[in-house]
Amino acid sequence: MYVTTFYSFKGGVGRTMALVNTGVELARRGRKVLLVDFDLEAPGLDTFEAIKPKRTAPGIVDFVTRYLDTGQAPEVEGFLEQCPEIGDDGGELWLMPAGVSKSNYAESFRQIDWGNLYEQRNGFILFEDLKAQWNEVLQPDYVLIDSRTGHTDVGGICTRQLPDSVAMLFFPNEQNLTGLTKVVADIRSESEEPRGKQIHLHFIMSNVPDLDDEDRILEKKIKAFQKKLDFERDPLIIHRYDSLSLLNQVVFTKDRPRSRLAEEYRKIVTEIVSQNLEDREGALQYLRRSTRTTLSNSLSHASSEEENQKLLDKIHNLHEKDGEVLFRLGVLKQEQWEPRQAVSLFGRAIERGYAKPQVHMRRARVFSDIGQDNEASAEALLALQSHDLSPRFIRQALMLVDPNESLRAVESPALASLSTLDRINLAHDVFFETPKLSDAALRILIPVTEDPELEVQPSQERNDLALIYIATGQFNAATDLLDYERIEDVDIRTVFNYAIASWGERGSTDTQAFNTVIQLHEAKDKSARLSDANYLQCISLAYWVVEDTVHATEYVNEALEAVDPHGQTFSCWRYCNVSASEFIKDLGEMIEYFSGNILMTPPFISK
Numbered sequence: 219m220y221v222t223t224f225y226s227f228k229g230g231v232g233r234t235m236a237l238v239n240t241g242v243e244l245a246r247r248g249r250k251v252l253l254v255d256f257d258l259e260a261p262g263l264d265t266f267e268a269i270k271p272k273r274t275a276p277g278i279v280d281f282v283t284r285y286l287d288t289g290q291a292p293e294v295e296g297f298l299e300q301c302p303e304i305g306d307d308g309g310e311l312w313l314m315p316a317g318v319s320k321s322n323y324a325e326s327f328r329q330i331d332w333g334n335l336y337e338q339r340n341g342f343i344l345f346e347d348l349k350a351q352w353n354e355v356l357q358p359d360y361v362l363i364d365s366r367t368g369h370t371d372v373g374g375i376c377t378r379q380l381p382d383s384v385a386m387l388f389f390p391n392e393q394n395l396t397g398l399t400k401v402v403a404d405i406r407s408e409s410e411e412p413r414g415k416q417i418h419l420h421f422i423m424s425n426v427p428d429l430d431d432e433d434r435i436l437e438k439k440i441k442a443f444q445k446k447l448d449f450e451r452d453p454l455i456i457h458r459y460d461s462l463s464l465l466n467q468v469v470f471t472k473d474r475p476r477s478r479l480a481e482e483y484r485k486i487v488t489e490i491v492s493q494n495l496e497d498r499e500g501a502l503q504y505l506r507r508s509t510r511t512t513l514s515n516s517l518s519h520a521s522s523e524e525e526n527q528k529l530l531d532k533i534h535n536l537h538e539k540d541g542e543v544l545f546r547l548g549v550l551k552q553e554q555w556e557p558r559q560a561v562s563l564f565g566r567a568i569e570r571g572y573a574k575p576q577v578h579m580r581r582a583r584v585f586s587d588i589g590q591d592n593e594a595s596a597e598a599l600l601a602l603q604s605h606d607l608s609p610r611f612i613r614q615a616l617m618l619v620d621p622n623e624s625l626r627a628v629e630s631p632a633l634a635s636l637s638t639l640d641r642i643n644l645a646h647d648v649f650f651e652t653p654k655l656s657d658a659a660l661r662i663l664i665p666v667t668e669d670p671e672l673e674v675q676p677s678q679e680r681n682d683l684a685l686i687y688i689a690t691g692q693f694n695a696a697t698d699l700l701d702y703e704r705i706e707d708v709d710i711r712t713v714f715n716y717a718i719a720s721w722g723e724r725g726s727t728d729t730q731a732f733n734t735v736i737q738l739h740e741a742k743d744k745s746a747r748l749s750d751a752n753y754l755q756c757i758s759l760a761y762w763v764v765e766d767t768v769h770a771t772e773y774v775n776e777a778l779e780a781v782d783p784h785g786q787t788f789s790c791w792r793y794c795n796v797s798a799s800e801f802i803k804d805l806g807e808m809i810e811y812f813s814g815n816i817l818m819t820p821p822f823i824s825k
Contacts, residue, residue, distance in 0.1 A: 219353045220494040222420075223256075223363040223381040225373070227397035231387045231424040232456060234364050235467070238266050239483040240385075240490065241362050243471040245309035247487075249359040249497075252298070252312045252352060254278070256376050257366045258327055261316030268469040271299035271313055279317035279327050281348065282335070291344055294351035304472065312356060332371035345375055359497060360490070369400065377401065378408050383418040383493050385486065387456075389425050390439040395446060402447050418493045421453040422486060428457045454489060456482050498540055501533045505546035541572025549580065557584045575601040575611065575632075582618045595620040602630035609640045613647055616655060624658035633662060639679045641666050646682035649689065650788070650795045660690065677709055684715045688822060689793040693722035702734070710738040714756050717763075718790065722823045732763040751780040751801065752788045755808070759790060762812050770812050778805055793822040 224237040234257070241251045255263040256278060264270055276297050284292045294314075301311040317323045335341035352361055365376035377384050384405060388394040408415040421443070431437060444450065459479045461468075470480040494500040508526065530547065537543035548563030564581040567573075582597035598618040601611075612632050619627045627633070636644065641662055649659035663686065680699060687696035696719035702708045717731035739747065739757055747753075758773035781787065781802060786795045791804040810816045818824075 219358055219361060220383075220490075220496060221349070221361040221363065221381045222383045222385055222490050223365050223376045224385045224387065225365045225377050225401070226367055226387040226424075227394050227401060228389070229260075229367050231389050233367075233387045233424075234262055236385070236387060236422070236424065236456060236483060236486060237362050237364050238263065238269060238467075239469055239471045239480070240486050241311060241360070242268065242304055242469050243484055243487045244360055244491075245304040245311040246307065246471065248307035248309045250310040250312070250357065252314060252356055252358040252361045253301075254314045254361060254363045255316040256372060257364045258316050258372060259366055263313060263364060264315045266467050266469065268467075268472055269301040269304075269311055269313065271301055273299060274318060275299040275313075275315060277315035277317040279323060279330070282330055282344070283326050285344055286330070286335070286339065291347045291351075294348065294355055298356060312358065336371070342379065345379055349380055360494070368397070373401075374404070377405055378417070381417060383420060383490060385420045385422055385490070387422045387424045388443075390423050390436065390443060395443055398443075399446055419449065420486070420489050420493075421447070421449055421451075422456060423453045424456040425458050426455050454482070454485050456486075495529065495533050496536055498537055498543060501537055501543055502546060504529070505533065505543070505550060508550060539570060541567040541570035544570060545572055545574075545577050545580075548577075552580060552584055557588050560584050575604045575607055579611070579615060582615070586618055591620065594618045595623055599623060599626055599630065602627055602632040605631045605635045607632045607635075609636065609644050612636070613644055616644075616648055616658065617652055619655075619658075621654045621657070624655055625661065628658055628661040638666055642679045642683045645686060649686050653794075659686065677707055677712060680705075681711050681715055684719065685793065688715065688719050688722065691722070693719045697723055702731075710735060713738060714760065714790075717760070718793075718822065721820075725823075727763045729764060732760045735760040736764055736766075749776075749780060750787075751777045751782065752790065754780055755801075755805065756790045759808065762808075767812055771809070774805055774808055774812070778802065791821055 224233050224240075226233045237253065241253050244251045253263055253269070255261045258279060261277075264274065278297075281292055281294070281297050297314050299313050299315075301313055304311050317326065332341070335344070352358060361380075363376050363380060366372055386398060386402070388398060402419065405417050405419065408417055423440070423443075426436070440452065443453070457478070459477075461479075468474065470477050471483050474480055491497050491500045492503045495504060508530075530550065533543065534547055544563050544567040548560045548567060551557075551560040551563060561581060561584050564577055564584070567577050568581075578597045578601035582594045582601065585591070585594035585597060595618060598615040601607075601615045607615075615632070616624075616627055633641075633644075645659040645662040645666075648655050648662065663683070666683070684696045684700050687693070687699065697716060700712050700716035700719060702713045702716050705712060713731060714735045717728050717735060720728040720731055735757075739760070754773050754777035758770050758777060761767075761773060762770035781798050783798045786797060787801045788794070789796045789801050789804045791808060796804065804821075807816070807818070811818065811820075
């Protein structure tokens with residue numbers, strides 16, 4: 219049970235309307251909700267037709283009056299009434315009104331001496347008993363209390379004793395700021411001893427005009443409230459809404475759910491739920507936001523890592539049978555580098571029915587990190603049993619599969635569902651980045667290469683496939699694919715790869731194709747030319763073929779200067795990715811080859 223009080227220092231901000239819409243939306247989402255009308259001087263929850271019970275029950279005033287008469291707390295069942303059915307998801311809405319709307323209500327209310335109730339008649343214990351009875355008898359997920367305005371004894375019950383959180387509604391003017399300052403300070407003082415009670419505050423700016431703020435008046439007011447009331451996040455905003463439906467007290471989240479006002483009320487629901495760790499949705503929101511970098515300050519729940527750990531333990535205890543919650547807890551343990559606990563939590567999540575591919579994949583990564591490669595491979599294979607995984611996800615899973623199990627991976631439902639272009643891209647990445655999976659990359663391509671109606675149009679995919687053909691010695695397949703004289707969107711990369719494939723297929727250089735490479739290169743403005751080491755190496759080779767040794771030498775030297783010493787570079791001398799030292803070695807061989815000092819077959823052919 220999570221208790222939230224809706225409070226405003228002044229009236230006219232739509233506090234009761236916000237509470238009713240919040241309660242109805244929670245019920246529509248399947249929660250059991252109790253609405254409590256503690257605005258005893260101006261009660262009104264039971265005037266909303268959408269939530270009006272069939273009969274009028276006695277309420278708060280009657281509950282207190284009977285206690286004062288008998289000295290015993292009444293049974294709360296007689297003061298609760300169920301509201302009409304809300305939604306189709308099993309939610310319930312209940313009401314505890316202010317009191318029976320009869321002529322003696324005002325007199326009964328006036329006769330209650332709230333100060334005496336607390337000082338002489340154990341009023342504090344009475345309302346603790348009332349709260350306990352709510353939980354025992356009704357077991358609601360949420361209790362929403364409508365509090366009276368201003369500084370009052372009753373206000374203290376609603377804003378300090380009963381709630382877990384308080385929704386502070388205010389119009390952004392000086393009067394509200396001055397009044398809220400003391401109320402906020404009093405609520406925060408509850409965190410001190412002896413109670414040590416943390417009450418979360420939701421700041422909601424309400425009845426705000428929807429106008430241009432050219433002079434930044436609203437912005438300045440927000441900053442003033444943030445500074446004086448000591449909160450950082452921007453307040454939620456409920457804009458002034460001009461609609462005659464308000465005269466009929468329409469519940470917007472129920473009757474007009476697509477309206478802007480309904481959307482703004484739903485944001486209040488999200489804020490309240492996010493602070494309730496008993497609600498799985500709130501627990502999941504907390505876990506998603508509790509990353510390694512914001513572990514101790516992501517939400518106001520936690521003021522320290524120790525406090526955060528207590529909350530994580532609480533979530534675990536409350537939701538130990540919820541697979542998704544266990545998975546999110548496992549993600550946190552993985553980020554905190556507690557691999558054994560992460561593996562256990564992921565395993566339990568799977569046992570609880572949350573066996574989604576990302577759970578297996580997370581588990582695979584942890585196994586890989588701690589050197590249990592066989593287990594990592596097994597989990598990665600399980601992750602690939604889904605039909606709707608992204609190519610990026612599939613690629614990550616393949617990298618963890620044991621090469622001896624690569625055939626199973628290639629035949630998995632995940633790869634079977636890939637499009638032709640996705641297969642080509644995946645095979646390219648796997649082939650050139652993970653040599654141990656080169657066989658798997660080729661198997662990925664089998665359905666592509668055996669397709670008699672294969673038409674690969676985009677330049678990127680066409681060249682990716684051609685690179686694999688060239689790297690595996692299938693030169694004729696590459697030349698068929700890259701015949702640039704029949705390709706409309708021909709580019710320098712396509713022509714160069716064609717020239718290389720033709721060289722491999724014929725055993726001699728195709729001078730015409732390399733001449734076209736040079737023409738495309740020189741047609742570009744110098745500032746538009748690529749300057750990475752691979753491009754410079756390719757242009758160097760092209761100049762050598764057309765017998766321009768001066769430019770060939772010039773570009774091979776530029777390639778030497780452009781080598782990334784920390785990364786890998788694709789070498790057209792071998793048609794594979796190589797380290798910086800291997801790339802420099804390739805450039806050295808090319809220089810010797812150009813000068814005629816060595817007689818050799820280029821490695822991309824001989825291998």
